[in-house]
Amino acid sequence: MAHNKKFNTRLGVIAATVGSAVGLGNIWRFPYECGQHGGGAFLLAYIVFAVAIGIPVICAEFVIGRSTGKNVAGAFKALRAAPLWRSVGWLGIFTSFLIMGFYSVVAGWCMDYIWQSLTGFGGVATEAAFHERFDEFSSDVWRPLGWTALFLVANFWVISRGVQKGIERISSVLMPLLFIILAVFCVYALTLPAAAEGLEFLLKPDFSQLTPDVLLSALGQAFFSLSVGMGVLITYASYFNRQTPLVRTATVTTALDTLVAVMAGVIIFPACFSFGEAPAAGPRLVFEVLPTVFMSMPLGRLWGALFFILLFVASLTSTLSLTEVTVAYFEGEHKMGRGKATAIDASGVGVMAALSSLSFGPLAGMTVCGLTFFNLLDFVSSNILMPLGGMLLAVYAGWVLDRSIIRHQLTPEGVRRVPAYVPLVVFSLKYLAPVAILAIFVTGLL
Ligand code: TRP
Numbered sequence: 001m002a003h004n005k006k007f008n009t010r011l012g013v014i015a016a017t018v019g020s021a022v023g024l025g026n027i028w029r030f031p032y033e034c035g036q037h038g039g040g041a042f043l044l045a046y047i048v049f050a051v052a053i054g055i056p057v058i059c060a061e062f063v064i065g066r067s068t069g070k071n072v073a074g075a076f077k078a079l080r081a082a083p084l085w086r087s088v089g090w091l092g093i094f095t096s097f098l099i100m101g102f103y104s105v106v107a108g109w110c111m112d113y114i115w116q117s118l119t120g121f122g123g124v125a126t127e128a129a130f131h132e133r134f135d136e137f138s139s140d141v142w143r144p145l146g147w148t149a150l151f152l153v154a155n156f157w158v159i160s161r162g163v164q165k166g167i168e169r170i171s172s173v174l175m176p177l178l179f180i181i182l183a184v185f186c187v188y189a190l191t192l193p194a195a196a197e198g199l200e201f202l203l204k205p206d207f208s209q210l211t212p213d214v215l216l217s218a219l220g221q222a223f224f225s226l227s228v229g230m231g232v233l234i235t236y237a238s239y240f241n242r243q244t245p246l247v248r249t250a251t252v253t254t255a256l257d258t259l260v261a262v263m264a265g266v267i268i269f270p271a272c273f274s275f276g277e278a279p280a281a282g283p284r285l286v287f288e289v290l291p292t293v294f295m296s297m298p299l300g301r302l303w304g305a306l307f308f309i310l311l312f313v314a315s316l317t318s319t320l321s322l323t324e325v326t327v328a329y330f331e332g333e334h335k336m337g338r339g340k341a342t343a344i345d346a347s348g349v350g351v352m353a354a355l356s357s358l359s360f361g362p363l364a365g366m367t368v369c370g371l372t373f374f375n376l377l378d379f380v381s382s383n384i385l386m387p388l389g390g391m392l393l394a395v396y397a398g399w400v401l402d403r404s405i406i407r408h409q410l411t412p413e414g415v416r417r418v419p420a421y422v423p424l425v426v427f428s429l430k431y432l433a434p435v436a437i438l439a440i441f442v443t444g445l446l
Contacts, residue, residue: 007239015172016317017236017249021257022175023318024106025225027182027311028286029382030261031268035279037217038209039201043265045210045218050254053219053436054226056428057390058233058250060397063409065237066246071328072231075238085396091389092231093329096322098381099224101352102374103322104155107315108147108357109287110308112137117304121291127275130288138284139361148353151312155319156346159327160339175317178310182263185307188297189267198270201279202262216444219437220383225257229390232321235328245412247421267293283374323349352377384445391437398429 007013034042068075073089116122116133124133138144189195223229237246268289272279275292279285294304323345330341359366359373368376397406403426410422 006241010244012172013240013244013249014252015175016321017233017253018256019175019314019317020227020232020236020321021225021253021318022178022260023314024103024110024311025221025227025318026257026261027264027314028106028283029224029378030221031264031279032282032285033217033221034202034265035269035272035285036282037214038206038211039269039279040203040205041207041209042214042218042221043202043262044205045215046222046261047258049219049222049436050226050258052428053390053394053433054222054228055247055250055254056425056433057394058226058228058253059246059410059425060393060429061228061231061233062237062240062246062250063397063406064393064401065234066240066242066244067405067409069238070234071238071332072234072325073329074332075231075234079401081396081400085392085400088389088392088396089231089329091385091392092234093326095230095381095385095389096232096325097348097352098377098385100319100322100349102356102377103315103319104151104349104353105144105148105357105374106283107151107312107319108144108149109138110312110315111147111151112143113287113291114305114308114312117291117294117301117308120301121295125292125295127277127288127292130291131277131284134284134287139364141358141361144357144360145354148357149350151315151319152346152350152353155316155323156342158316158320159323160342174310174313178314179260181303181307181310182260182267185267185293185303186263189270189293192270192274192293194273195270197273198268199266201273202265202269212440212443215440216383219387219440219444220379223386223390224382225261226254227318227321229386229388229393230325231389232325235325236321238328243413247410247419247425248412283378387437387441391434394429394433394437398426398431398434 007016034046064075064079068078070078072092073086076086076089121130121133124130189198192198227233268286269279271277271289271293272285275289277285277289277292281288290307291304294300294307297303323342326345327338327341330336330344331338336344355363356374356377364372366373371379406426407418407422410425411418
């Protein structure tokens with residue numbers, strides 16, 4: 001069993017880490033957040049946060065994970081960290097439940113849309129008709145619930161098979177394929193009539209749009225999309241070996257993740273403007289815009305189905321990482337078998353997911369601060385809990401953790417002198433990340 005607790009190859013490490021990062025966050029959440037929060041200004045803020053805060057906090061998680069070889073809670077215990085820091089572990093496990101609660105619902109929608117693409121969406125073609133179809137589907141009780149349940153079964157089945165066999169194998173094959181098909185769609189989207197308008201919306205920042213609300217959303221999106229701030233990467237790094245270069249892995253992951261999000265934007269916004277959808281449509285955006293794109297392409301049914309299949313797999317590699325945090329915790333700290341750990345996690349997640357699926361239909365009226373259960377899970381986990389976890393991780397790694405551990409872990413195997421980027425990472429962890437996150441919280445939440 002022990003050998004199944006490490007990633008096997010270099011490619012496997014990158015594929016699994018990128019697989020965790022790339023998912024619905026890039027293709028579903030990024031376009032809708034960007035569309036609601038000012039387009040280019042949002043993208044700019046997102047990139048700045050990903051580089052200046054995301055990469056350093058990823059490094060912090062990697063250092064904590066690889067140096068201890070433990071799950072989120074076990075790692076802080078092994079480092080003899082005070083209770084405040086250990087709470088990062090708890091926070092991570094709690095957050096993973098919340099994220100799974102809405103994420104698996106959207107993954108379920110993707111599965112339904114595989115089928116809908118194949119059957120040509122019942123022959124409808126206009127934007128309004130896709131809007132109506134989405135409404136009808138998402139407010140139904142059983143159909144979305146069924147798909148969500150099926151998605152969760154797939155997720156927990158892979159998880160129960162263990163780390164290397166399950167996660168690594170799936171990620172290494174299908175992630176490159178997703179990338180290629182996105183590139184094809186990008187080229188196609190650029191031929192649409194309103195391509196220029198769409199690109200301008202995505203790429204040209206209007207600085208007057210940089211409000212506290214937009215900054216908070218961009219920060220939340222950076223944490224969500226990079227899977228950082230809640231210990232998923234601590235868990236993954238505990239499966240890295242000493243040869244894995246941490247800073248490079250963090251940088252490559254961030255670059256690829258951002259590239260995929262930008263590609264999604266390059267597809268969605270030209271299509272939005274060409275087919276008359278508002279960029280600010282919210283979580284339903286890609287489910288209304290993409291079908292219009294597919295149905296306007298030759299062989300569109302097949303393209304559409306292929307796309308939603310790959311998106312389903314991308315979601316799966318992300319939810320595997322989210323589930324792995326909790327399962328590794330139960331295994332490591334409560335000496336549970338993997339099967340039992342999986343079953344406990346699955347039951348909790350199942351309840352959350354059912355409630356958030358129903359919040360599009362029968363429970364739509366149940367709101368907290370104007371947010372439905374689904375929107376609440378999304379907002380609280382990404383915009384509050386993950387940045388909070390990231391802030392605690394940064395302060396811990398920058399101020400408390402023995403500096404020699406950081407230097408040693410961030411210096412690649414065989415290199416004698418500490419590379420120049422290490423002090424930059426430490427600077428961000430000590431000052432930049434905590435201060436920026438705090439400032440954005442204070443202005444964005446008040
Ligand atoms: N980053 C993933 C995405 O963009 C979602 C995700 C996977 C995640 N694992 C995570 C988010 C851990 C937060 C924490 O789709």
